[in-house]
Amino acid sequence: MLHLILFSVFAVIAVAGALNLLIQRHPISSALSLIVVMGSLAVEYLLLGAEFVAAIQVIIYAGAIMVLFVFVIMLLNAGVEARTKGSKVALILGFPAMLAGGLLVAWVLVRAPNVGSVNVGAMYGPPKAIGWLLFHDFLLPFEVTSVLVLIAILGSVVLASPVRSRFSRPQPEAEPHPAFKVAAGTEAAAQEQTISARRSS
Amino acid sequence: MVPLHYYLVLSAILFACGVTGFLIKRNIITIFMSIELMLNAVNLSFVAFAAHWQVLSGQVFVFFVMVVAAAETAVGLAIIIAVYRTRETLNVDQVNLLKL
Numbered sequence: 001m002l003h004l005i006l007f008s009v010f011a012v013i014a015v016a017g018a019l020n021l022l023i024q025r026h027p028i029s030s031a032l033s034l035i036v037v038m039g040s041l042a043v044e045y046l047l048l049g050a051e052f053v054a055a056i057q058v059i060i061y062a063g064a065i066m067v068l069f070v071f072v073i074m075l076l077n078a079g080v081e082a083r084t085k086g087s088k089v090a091l092i093l094g095f096p097a098m099l100a101g102g103l104l105v106a107w108v109l110v111r112a113p114n115v116g117s118v119n120v121g122a123m124y125g126p127p128k129a130i131g132w133l134l135f136h137d138f139l140l141p142f143e144v145t146s147v148l149v150l151i152a153i154l155g156s157v158v159l160a161s162p163v164r165s166r167f168s169r170p171q172p173e174a175e176p177h178p179a180f181k182v183a184a185g186t187e188a189a190a191q192e193q194t195i196s197a198r199r200s201s
Numbered sequence: 202m203v204p205l206h207y208y209l210v211l212s213a214i215l216f217a218c219g220v221t222g223f224l225i226k227r228n229i230i231t232i233f234m235s236i237e238l239m240l241n242a243v244n245l246s247f248v249a250f251a252a253h254w255q256v257l258s259g260q261v262f263v264f265f266v267m268v269v270a271a272a273e274t275a276v277g278l279a280i281i282i283a284v285y286r287t288r289e290t291l292n293v294d295q296v297n298l299l300k301l
Contacts, residue, residue: 007203011211018218018238027230027291034234037215041241044211047203048252053244053263060267065237065274072278073230076285081228082292098217105213109206133257134264145268152272159279162286 007047014040027078031069038062052127208249215242229284229291233277240270 017036024030038061045054134142215238222235244263251259284296 022222030231050248156275156279160282
């Protein structure tokens with residue numbers, strides 16, 4: 001009973017955070033409500049007995065990824081998003097289609113034979129067992145994952161580096177933005193120059 | 202004891218919120234956050250099924266999903282910064298060319 005109450009409370013918090021992400025118009029508010037969703041999902045993982053997943057949910061998602069999001073929002077000085085008029089076809093067809101899809105999913109879930117209930121509270125997933133599984137059965141995917149992370153690091157450094165010549169467009173008459181004048185140099189110096197240029201303008 | 206389909210329904214609601222945000226939002230960073238929300242919803246159903254069948258592979262899959270999400274976030278935010286450098290906007294309606 002206690003588990004059901006805890007599940008309901010944190011499920012309501014998660015759904016409220018997700019809806020708040022949709023309603024808010026400023027990206028920083030959306031980011032903060034996404035952090036709320038991730039924190040309550042971490043509690044749901046703890047209720048399911050997945051303590052390792054709960055820990056890395058807090059550390060990686062709420063800690064690393066969302067901090068990266070907040071950094072980028074602050075860096076780009078993102079303001080309130082503009083509203084544009086959607087098409088009428090989306091309004092007329094979208095809501096019935098969404099309703100039909102939701103009803104289909106609910107029907108499948110209700111009609112599913114004997115799905116049973118989750119045995120909550122049994123801490124069955126110790127990190128030791130997960131580590132053994134990760135380095136024994138899933139060793140090859142783990143190594144491929146490390147290559148993927150390496151490629152992602154290289155790609156993000158290349159994409160975000162402020163090299164003028166790669167992104168230049170033939171617009172000789174336009175005075176380039178002060179942020180564009182940053183020549184090739186160290187990334188930290190370039191970012192400092194960008195920030196100071198923004199502040200002075 | 203919480204029935205399994207409570208978790209699945211919660212996961213479905215969160216996923217639907219993510220899809221809706223992906224479709225209706227106009228800020229490119231918020232669209233990215235909606236993608237993260239969808240990944241989180243899928244993670245919840247992974248963990249719920251892992252707890253139901255008492256198999257740890259589901260949790261290992263959640264680990265892999267998180268790694269892919271982290272890599273995707275790093276590359277995506279770098280692309281957003283590059284787009285902002287050339288166009289000075291974050292509105293996806295004004296970004297209609299792949300060419301930078």
